[in-house]
Amino acid sequence: MSAQSNLSIQDEISAAILEVLTAAKSKLNCEIPTSLTLDRPKNRDHGDYATSIALALAKPSGLAPRVIAEIIVAGLKARADIAAVDIAGAGFVNITLAKGSQGGVISNILASGKKFGHGNKLTGVAVNLEFISANPTGPLHLGHTRWAAVGDALGRVLAAAGAKVTREFYINDRGVQMDKFGASLQAAALGEARPEDGYHGAYIDDLAKEVVAANPQILKVSGEEQTFAFRDLGYKLQLTQQQSVLDKFGTHFDVWFSEKSLYDNDFFVHCQEVLKSKGHVFQLDGATWLRTTDFGDDKDRVMVKSDGSMAYFASDSAYYISKRERGFDICIYMLGADHHGYTGRLKALAACNGDDPEYNVDVLIGQMVKIMEGGEEVKLSKRAGTIITLEELVEKVGVDAARYTLIRYPVDTPMVMDVDILRSRTNENPVYYVQYAHARVCAVLRNASDIGIKYGADSIYPELLVHERERELIGALGEFPRVVAGAAELREPHRIARYVEELAGVYHRFYADCRVLPLGDETPSELHSARATLCSATAQVIANGLELLGVSAPEKM
């Protein structure tokens, strides 16, 4: 093995290719890209890694793709870690690694342990990740649940890429909704009809009882005073319930940010001054507006209404300023599809504040989630009255299956969760497929220890791992850091899930074709150790991947 290096083999080779191209710059007579990624070809005949860079440079350089490919081939031929460099088709360069040269991946994984896959793409970047942000007036429902899973996973992924992540839950605890909530609780407690535009779920009755139990004196007061008392205590209890449900779901927040608090200590006044000083605030018809149309929004937005009360956007703007003043570089908003209209105004708000809306604000829109059971869409929730709750979903399928399934799809596609599949224990249910792979590796390692097979950093023997399945497995393991970096950059945690499924599949195939432990009275050899070590590296990567999703990696199933 060559000296330990943090660069993976593909990073080294792509850097080498760039060097070769740069050296030939006079001949190419065009801009040389600053980075290039080697693909893992689907077809094994195309080698371990491939690049189409020669095709891409053909036009700017005015040279035939094959001529450029020849330059790359000539430049790479001398490397000891490459067995062959071939030109195929119109000008693809296919690289086949020398036997054993993939072994660095294994020692890397063993040395890095839980940190394997972590990178530094976002080092030094302070990210504010806001998700869920529900009203504290009822249970969290299915829409919130998607974000509870995806937001949490994204937080883990961004942190793995080096970012300093603060997860924030914005509590919409201000405004007429809260008063309607209080009035609904009050009516429920007194056995009166609830306001038409109030809250009607069955949970209101339970919550009203809880409020009375917590403060029996509340029945002694009346009128508005009583409404507010119900509102404030109900809020507290409901928020606690949301927090407890999220806690059980494995989603934790660093900051629970109260919308109301934006108006404490003249903070809002300060925010208005800030925005005014940037020159996009104006008065019209007695109201105070922000001229978001200066930056592409459809219409200007009211902050302070003509009657002096605050529009919702007042809070939005103050909240954004708060985030920026607290030092966050990137503010990520995860919103439901019914709020997609917010993107334009949030970006414009940032621009009005003199920020770069493309960098400082990142709005992710999550499409709807449907849930199917017994072939039919489940619509009714016994608690919420209309929509199924997070708690009910977890009761049905468990935390791991719920989280995994919600994260598995890109958020911009509407998704359907089939409860029957999530309860099944087959290939059909990807979370079990992946967890089973992990449990299987662990079983092999337990057996290896029992019969005294040595494995670990001293027992890698990369030159022995030449079976096709072994090469596939090592190659797949080496992809993990790049997958994590991509998921962070694109804000797409589902890539981790897809990768881990792929890795589990590769492992299962390896397991089927490559016997790890000695058979019968066979004498333990270095190959057994090498394979056991490979298993141990695989277990680490699967566990790391599942960790990023907040899904458990069981050692036994």
Place this chain on the structure above:
RNA sequence: GCGCCUGUAGCUCAGUCGGAUAGAGCAACCGCCUUCUAAGCGGUAGGCCGCAGGUUCGAUUCCUGCCAGGCGCACCA
């Protein structure tokens, strides 16, 4: 009317800067456990990548138009 998202195998869906024969699981059919977890593995079959143009050596991917579905367009929150 304007805007955002979606349209890929019978079903549920992957497919980041355009790349080689478009993938996975399920469902269908055929195989594999007297030794490491069969919650597994192998094989067969299954496609106008919504439609029509355009850019390109090359388009599921980028651009334009159209069709279909979902969701929005308040001095509501």
